[in-house]
Amino acid sequence: MKLLIKNIKELLQIREQHVDKLAGEQMKTLPKLENAYLIVKDEDIIDYGPMADLPQNVVFDQIIDATGKTVLPSWVDSHTHIVYAGNRELEFVDRINGLSYEEIFNRGGGILNSAKKLQETSEEDLYNQSKKRLEEIIQLGTGAVEIKSGYGLTLESELKMLRVIKKLKENYPIEIRATFLGAHAFPAEYKENHQGYIDLMINEMIPAIAKEKLADFIDAFLETGYFSPEETEKIIQVGKEYGMVAKVHVNQFTAIGGIKTCVENNALSVDHLEIVTDEDIAILKDSKTMPVALPTCSFFISIPYTPARKMIDAGLPLALASDSNPGTTPSGNMNFVVSTACIKMKMTPEEAINAATINGAYAMGVERDYGSITKGKKASLIITKPLNSFYELPYAFGSNLIDQVILKGKTQLFKQNN
Numbered sequence: 113m114k115l116l117i118k119n120i121k122e123l124l125q126i127r128e129q130h131v132d133k134l135a136g137e138q139m140k141t142l143p144k145l146e147n148a149y150l151i152v153k154d155e156d157i158i159d160y161g162p163m164a165d166l167p168q169n170v171v172f173d174q175i176i177d178a179t180g181k182t183v184l185p186s187w188v189d190s191h192t193h194i195v196y197a198g199n200r201e202l203e204f205v206d207r208i209n210g211l212s213y214e215e216i217f218n219r220g221g222g223i224l225n226s227a228k229k230l231q232e233t234s235e236e237d238l239y240n241q242s243k244k245r246l247e248e249i250i251q252l253g254t255g256a257v258e259i260k261s262g263y264g265l266t267l268e269s270e271l272k273m274l275r276v277i278k279k280l281k282e283n284y285p286i287e288i289r290a291t292f293l294g295a296h297a298f299p300a301e302y303k304e305n306h307q308g309y310i311d312l313m314i315n316e317m318i319p320a321i322a323k324e325k326l327a328d329f330i331d332a333f334l335e336t337g338y339f340s341p342e343e344t345e346k347i348i349q350v351g352k353e354y355g356m357v358a359k360v361h362v363n364q365f366t367a368i369g370g371i372k373t374c375v376e377n378n379a380l381s382v383d384h385l386e387i388v389t390d391e392d393i394a395i396l397k398d399s400k401t402m403p404v405a406l407p408t409c410s411f412f413i414s415i416p417y418t419p420a421r422k423m424i425d426a427g428l429p430l431a432l433a434s435d436s437n438p439g440t441t442p443s444g445n446m447n448f449v450v451s452t453a454c455i456k457m458k459m460t461p462e463e464a465i466n467a468a469t470i471n472g473a474y475a476m477g478v479e480r481d482y483g484s485i486t487k488g489k490k491a492s493l494i495i496t497k498p499l500n501s502f503y504e505l506p507y508a509f510g511s512n513l514i515d516q517v518i519l520k521g522k523t524q525l526f527k528q529n530n
């Protein structure tokens with residue numbers, strides 16, 4: 113199966129040589145080709161170039177004319193919780209009426225509210241609720257996504273979540289990686305017995321999950337009132353013994369030394385980072401750990417934005433992800449994430465697109481196959497509607513500027529979600 117996309121007004125994020133990630137100044141450049149073609153064979157990008165060099169006498173099975181349109185690699189969303197049951201719109205109204213995220217959690221809401229709902233939901237129902245969200249993000253241009261457990265908080269329900277993620281992975285062309293987030297919150301019955309829940313995770317959950325090969329990564333909510341740096345360290349070290357790489361929620365509300373713990377334990381990414389100290393920046397500077405910002409979480413619950421300017425100007429890399437979840441970000445729209453990063457965090461469109469493609473791919477370990485227009489990478493692409501320039505993507509926030517989504521070489525069309 114050979115597909116030609118021709119007359120592309122702007123072909124973005126072309127990288128002839130493989131890059132793992134981009135940091136500091138490098139993020140300012142988004143290489144592009146104007147009036148270009150791109151050729152796909154089966155699942156892969158095999159060629160691209162200026163229209164003047166389009167190979168002649170080649171027979172294509174499908175031709176897309178992208179006159180006036182921009183083509184870019186699909187978004188890579190390295191941090192989501194899109195598998196969940198029900199939603200939390202009542203807490204949304206509680207927050208409007210003055211309660212904080214912390215106050216809602218302390219009343220038994222928040223993560224524990226979602227856990228209760230999920231424990232009462234069958235695996236089949238959970239799959240059906242979650243697949244609608246997955247189809248929605250595919251239509252919004254996401255081509256690779258990380259999905260976390262963490263609303264189960266019992267052996268049975270964590271397995272249920274991870275099996276749903278596995279089934280989504282089997283049934284959809286979007287690239288999926290799974291993360292075990294048993295350490296999302298202490299269940300009420302373990303409030304005064306942290307060690308008991310940690311023992312449950314270490315002795316039962318992690319071995320069972322590893323046995324079924326259900327998780328690539330391990331995560332914890334390292335935060336005041338949730339998991340301490342020491343508790344997190346223990347959990348991620350055991351995860352590592354079972355082949356799970358750490359990706360950690362840290363510094364969402366407070367800086368308690370969590371970034372240091374994560375970097376020392378070779379975390380692939382540290383995510384949230386709404387509160388970042390100068391010491392944290394220095395620790396991240398010479399590490400392989402990718403900082404990940406989640407600006408639509410800041411938008412939704414009115415907390416500070418990750419200081420992206422300060423971090424990038426200090427030479428750090430930065431990835432952007434949606435954090436799609438029922439409590440703090442009920443949206444998996446990466447287009448809005450990119451807009452919010454530009455509008456609220458003063459990232460340039462070039463920086464934001466780099467952060468949502470190649471750096472996102474690094475943050476979920478798929479940078480060999482996703483995140484840039486490079487020969488041999490997966491043909492997972494966004495074709496926009498006609499645009500003046502790609503700057504319109506973050507500028508026209510709230511508009512859907514996507515005309516077509518191609519995942520692994522195939523156009524994606526879903527029936528309207530109902």
Ligand SMILES: N=CN[C@@H](CCC(=O)O)C(=O)O
Nearest residue numbers: 222223333361435437439440
């Ligand atoms: N902060 C921790 N976890 C999620 C939110 C969980 C929830 O409120 O359901 C997050 O990344 O924002």
Ligand SMILES: [Zn+2]
Nearest residue numbers: 191193361435
């Ligand atoms: Zn999260």
